[in-house]
Amino acid sequence: MLTSRLFLSLAAHQRSTTSLTHRFPFVSWNIDAFSQRPVARANVLLxxxxDGPHPPPDIIFLQEVRATVRAGWLVKGAEDLTAWDGVPFATITLLSKARFASSDLDSQKELEGEGKFMLGPTTRVPLPSKYGRDGLSVDIIPPSPSTTPGTGTHFRLINVHLDSLWHTFPNRAQQLKILASLLREPGCAGGVIAGDFNAISPADDGLVEENGLVDAWVALHGHGQGQGHGHGKDGEGDGATWGVGVERERHDGLGPGRLDKVAMTMNGVKAEEMEVLRPGNIEVPRPGEESVHVPWSDHCGLRYACSDWNLLFDPRGP
Incomplete structure (x- = not known):
């Protein structure tokens, strides 16, 4: 397994006080590796x-990150490019220094901020995949881990980009089964799997529940008409994160869809709020011609918040 530590310094965005409540705002976004100006688009999106209308999140999951894009960000411990070996893009997880502390701190001074979660192992979990996809798993350890026998000692955050297109549904089913099992390993009190699930078919919609997880959007907003598979005018209102606002007809028959999801364990973590973030546009100059504008990404992002992070249960059940 490939192991690395992915850490973003958000010191400039720290809140004036450190909250001891275990509530974490997340953002997950597939930032589109293949459209024009990938570095500029990624910088504007980040x-x-x-710095947008919402307070900065504590946790950011990004998918389709090109190596050239990663090089422009302040990321600690991910200097090597092995995550991009043989693949055009990878996932990256960014964590706020306001809420998390690294276990390999350079100085005692950085230990200030009692009440922070500590970072445990970070691992890229290989998956059966046509495209070389993996699950980026980060363990987080509460400031006061439980010592009760049979309860967990840490939570797990898993950033995913499951296989694409219709013919890889068997891969997606197996990938999510493997990742869900990671949330039930001994010592793990549960957690979150989030990112691009590539849920393009009705068969995909049952995978979260079949693996004993909770779909955060459904828990908060209900199923909605058609689960966002081409139903509705532009996908708004049913959680669609891809194909939203696209007016042209597609040859593959795909309409707006809820491709991006957040799946949680039934205990230990509670979804509080969730919304779809629509991308803006960036100008693309064309020599001798009028500039064009392209979206930051072909996906919308997801902003959500999870609370509780309760260690006092055994997620494996009786």
Missing amino acids: NHIL
Whole structure:
């Protein structure tokens, strides 16, 4: 397994006080590796996440990150490019220094901020995949871990980009089964799997529940008409994160869809709020011609918040 530590310094965005409540705002976004100006688009998108209308999140999951894009960000412990070996893009997880502390701190001074979660192992979990996809798993350890026998000692955050297109549904089913099992390993009190699930078919919609997980959007907003598979005018209102606002007809028959999801364990973590973040546009200059504008990404992002992070249960059941 490939192991690395992915850590973003958000010191400039720290809140004036450190909250001891275990509530974490997340953002997950597939930032689109293949459209024009990937570095500029990614920078604008990340600035919007950090400096936009909402308070900056504590946890950011990004998918389709190109190596050239990663090089422009302040990321600690991910200097090597092995995550991009043989693949055009990878996932990256960014964690706020305001809420998390690294276990390999350089100085005692950085230990200030009692009440922070500590970072445990970070692992890229290989998956059966046509495209070389994996699950980026990060363990987080509460400031006061439980010592009760049979309860967990840490939570797990898993950033995913499941296989694409219709013919890889068997891969997606197996991938989510493997990742869900990671949330039930001994010592793990549960957690979150989030990112691009590539849920393009009705068969995909049952995978979260079949693996004993909770679909955060459904828990908060209900199923909605058609689960966002091409139903409705532009996908708004049913949680669609892809194909939203696209007016042209597609040859593959795909309409707006809820491709991006957040799946949680039934205990230990509670969804509080969730919304779809629509991308803005960036200008693309064309020499001798009028500039064009392209979206930051072909996906919308997801902003959500989870609370509780309760260690006092055994997620494996009786």
